[in-house]
Structures are given as C-alpha cells and as structure tokens.
Amino acid sequence: MKKCEYSKFIVDYAYRAENDIAREFSEHLKNCEYCQLLWKFHKKLQIENQNILINQSSDDLKERIKLAINRRNTSNLDFAYIMINRHIKIIASIVILLLALSVVINIMNFSKLYEAKNIDNSINFVDTSDLNEQHKKIINSEITKDLLLEIAFSNE
C-alpha cells in the first residue's frame, strides 16, 4: 500500500459531517487505497467508541454507596469529623491566636522580672543612714530579696 500525502488531512475529514467533505478529497478517496483504509479506520473507531460495553454491577454498588452515605449521616463521629474538617481553618486560627497570646504574656512577665532584678541590684547602693535601727538590723541580716524590695518601696 502506497503512503499518500492526502492522509495528513484524514483526521480532520473523518470527523466532519459527510456533506462537509471537500469534493476534491471525496474524489481522491474513491481512488486511494491508503486513504480509504484510514478513512474506514476512523469511521470504525467512531462506531467502536459508541459501542463500549462495560460489565458493571451497578445496582449493588449504588446500594453500597447509599448505605455508606446513610452511615455517615447517623454516625456522630463521622459528623464530628466532617464538621472539624469544614472548620479546620477557623480552629487552627484560634489555636495560633491563643499560642501568640501566651507568648506575648510570657514576654511581658519576663520583662517585669527583668525590671525587678535591676531594682534588686540597685538596692545595694541605697543610703541607709536615714533608716531607723530596725531597718538597719534587717538590712544587715540575711534577708530575702522580696523583703528588701518591700522596704525599698515603702514610704516609712
């Protein structure tokens, strides 16, 4: 069988309506064995595609799908899962927000502690000459930092 140059147009021609085919090609088709074969091939292809048979156990499967959906409707766990799935972004945003808030609170607490530590250090330079005897006694004894801070900020 001799390869034909016209065959490059065969795909286009084969899928058009019969009356759309150019007369020139129509004439050629009658005489060219190669194009005839391809023409018949595409026409057969179209028929075969329409005749596809599938062995499907559709009724049985349809029932199983319906049952699965009904189970989903009645199962609280599944429902919770669906709801969580649907609201996962909102839940994640709230968790992230709470985490961020706790980080901010921790930073604020830390800065307060840092401030207190600085005050604690500066107390060593407090002039004790004006303090009464009781206070001097306390200062000279082993005192806790908390007590020292309390004294430093008291108005007495």
Place this chain on the structure above:
Amino acid sequence: MNESEIIKRVIDGATQEFNKLVEAHFDSVYRVIFLYVKNPEITEDLTQDTFMKAFTNIAAFRFKSSFKTWLIRIAINTVKDYFRKSSIKNRYFVKCELMEIQDFRSKPDELLESLEFKKFLDVAISELPEKLRIVYILREQEKYSYEEIADIIKKPIGTVESRLFNARKIIQQKFLKWIGEEK
C-alpha cells in the same frame, strides 16, 4: 423537584436526598472511571470515593457549572489521586498480546471487524498520554460537548479541540504501525 433544589436541600441538611443524585449520576461517574482505569474492582472503589467526596463537600458546590460536570471533575481528580498515591508507574491495566496481523493486510475490512482490532483499540486508547486520554474518553466515548469538557478540565475550548485532534492522530499512527505501514 429539579436537581438544583435537591442539592440545596442536601446542603440544608436533608442528606437523604443525596441518594437521588447518586441514582441520577451513578452510571456517568462509573463509566468515566472505568474507561480510565479499566479495572472493575478499582472502579468500584473510586466510584464510591467520588460520591463520598461529593457528599462531604457538597456545600462547596457553587451552581456555576452543572452538578454532573462538578461530579465528573471530582471523579477525574479521584482517579489521579489514586494513581499518585498508589505510585503505579504503569497506569495501563489493559495488557494483551496483539496477534500477528499479517494475514489481514490484504483485507482491511476483515481487519477492522476482527477481535484483534478491538484489543488494539483498547491498548491504543489506554496508552494515550493522560491529558489526551481524558479528553478523548469524555468526547468520543461519553459524548460530552466541547464546552462541558472545557468546564471539567478547566481549559479553553481550543485546548480541548487540539487535545482531541492529537489523540485521534496518535491512535491513527499506532494503527499504521500496528498494521506495519509505518515503523
């Protein structure tokens, strides 16, 4: 009650109504998946997955396309996910030894009517590149319109047309090779 009303009722909580949608679209979904994977057991699993996904996400349906188009899109994505997750390198389940066809060369009509030709077609279609295969299956075997296919694969109509043309051309080339007209 039309389909849109059924969908709205399902979204509003009348989930039993979803069975009507399963009934109406089961065959289309099953056929498209089967034509894609060519294996009844896998088709059953993926069909069930498709409907479960549609049921779970029905609130996301925006009524911009037809429900069938939306469902077929889910089916195709389910098939793609399946192939991706199962890491199947060879996606083509149809494997058969093609018979020697030398005897038919002088009788093209007999060749086109033979069982071997049907087997050849099965293999040729299943070996098409994925992008071309889905367009070919939707158009030639399921008779979807170009607009519907464009909607399903989310590409312009021009892309659908060119993919369809290329698919037909590839099958033609395989045919010529099969009958020994081209190397």
